[in-house]
Amino acid sequence: MIEVEGLRKEYRRLRGGRTLAVDDLDLDVPEGGVFGFLGPNGAGKTTTIRCLLGLVAPSRGRLRLLGSDVPDRLPAAIRRVGSIVEAPALFPRFSGRRNLEILGRIDGIGRSAIDESLERVGLSDRAGDLVKTYSLGMKQRLGIAAALLKDPAVLVLDEPANGLDPAGIVDVRGLLRSLGAEGRTVFVSSHILSEIQQTADRVAIIARGRLVTSGPVSEVLAARGGGGLVVKVADLRAGFEALAAAGLEVSMAPDALRVSLPDSEAERVSRTLAERGLFVTELRPDEVDLETVFLELTRGDQDVAP
């Protein structure tokens, strides 16, 4: 659905020299589902998205969207691509509905599709109000409505949850999931890693314009995951001694014990402790979340210049 090969983008500086925004980036986004595109500020996410939509000319590399080369064949593909780039740019002095009418006319999209899009993002009641009176979250919803207007096969969304309140974030999460479940390909960049972890099927993480890792979320986590089990008991010292005496590899963290056993052998831990009169208050797999993986992989890259 989206293929990026060896993408490189350099910007010329006013005072000479060049800034490298994207460096030899490869991406392969399969059809259907939600694909999370992660990276610190200035990592090159938005530049990549702009290249993908033909807004910025790559210095080198090849991009394909829905099988069409970008930018040469982009007009053929763009009718099936909905997008938001950075903050959704809308006509501030027009109503939300008029904004969608103006865009919809380009593709001959009628009133019913506009109503449907507004309904889907919960903006039907405010559709007649000027966009300049909208909150940031409402503008974001209108941007999503505009992206959905084409009934797209591919959605390219740059930070779609920006400016949304917690309820709005949950709504967007649900919307992205449902769009992915409908068979659409949702390519979403975000810095809200918990959202991506809960929403995306696959992720790619970039830093300094280069791909650091990519793949299904579970595989990315597993590759960096801690493994083992986290155990909490009232007396950590007694628990540690009991598990060590049973021949288990155990270490003591400030508030819990970590046992090097797969999830499937959790029963062995609880039985061992119970036999010593120690009862677990918490027993869970020692999972690594996306944020931990992200920070680990992009350590030192957080302040890269755009």
Add this chain to the structure above:
Amino acid sequence: MSAGVSLRGLVSSEWLRARSRRLVKVLALVALGGVVLAVVIGAVQSRRPGEAQLARAERRAERVVQDCIAQDGYGAVAPGDDVATFCAEQGDAAASLDGSQMRIADLPSILRGISFIAILIGLVIGASSVGASWGSGTMTTILAWEPRRTRVALVRAGVVAMLVVALIAILLGIFVGLFAIGASVRGVTATPVGWGSEVVDVTVRVAVLAGAASVIGGAIAMVGRNTAAALGGVFVYLTVFEGVLRGLRPALGRYLLGDNIATVLSPEGLRIQGSMLTPARGAITVAVYVVVLLTVSTVSFRVRDVQ
């Protein structure tokens, strides 16, 4: 979806956007208010001439004709033209009144006089239609729907120019209508031969020049990606650059935009440094300016990144 349908869609979208813009509505209303106010003031200050006044004016006009014939058309008759016909055109009784009347015969001159305002309106609408898209970032949104930039640039320029031509033509039409009513109630309605076609001719020229100004304003705003840059650029070019050039090399006036706009509006052309510029020649030169600027702006739009 075929390219034709898509082009129609883009035109339809741009038309909806252009006619929905608040600036267009505000400028149209302000201009309409100005038109009504000007006609009302003119009518209030006008006095319908009495019989004696008209008789005096007719005698004065007759003397003008006789003097003209006696002096062989003051040497201003074009080769091949008839002196008597030429002199008959000079003896306009309405023009011989004392000047306090609202004279419908003056309309072509008045339309030429207010053409500056119409051209300015066109320039502002054209520049802001493009500049506002860059300012609000909506150029990115539009390109995410129609990535063919040449098409976007040309359709926008064309649609805005059409809107400006229509708007100015309507405003001038309203002005002519109201002026005619005012003159018929409190002024003089006598018109020289060919007056009607001259009014239509001047109205069309002013409207088309305003449309051309909108394309020029939009083209500069496309390069500068800013409304103020476009308006400032045009102002500096016309007043400073062309002014200095005209002062240093008067003969270059025939190639300057300002002089050629004036030539298009003039009834028979302008004489610059001994060479005669006809309205047709002026129109061609203005068209060349428009085409060159539109080409430069479209190429710039095509090759530059959209951030």
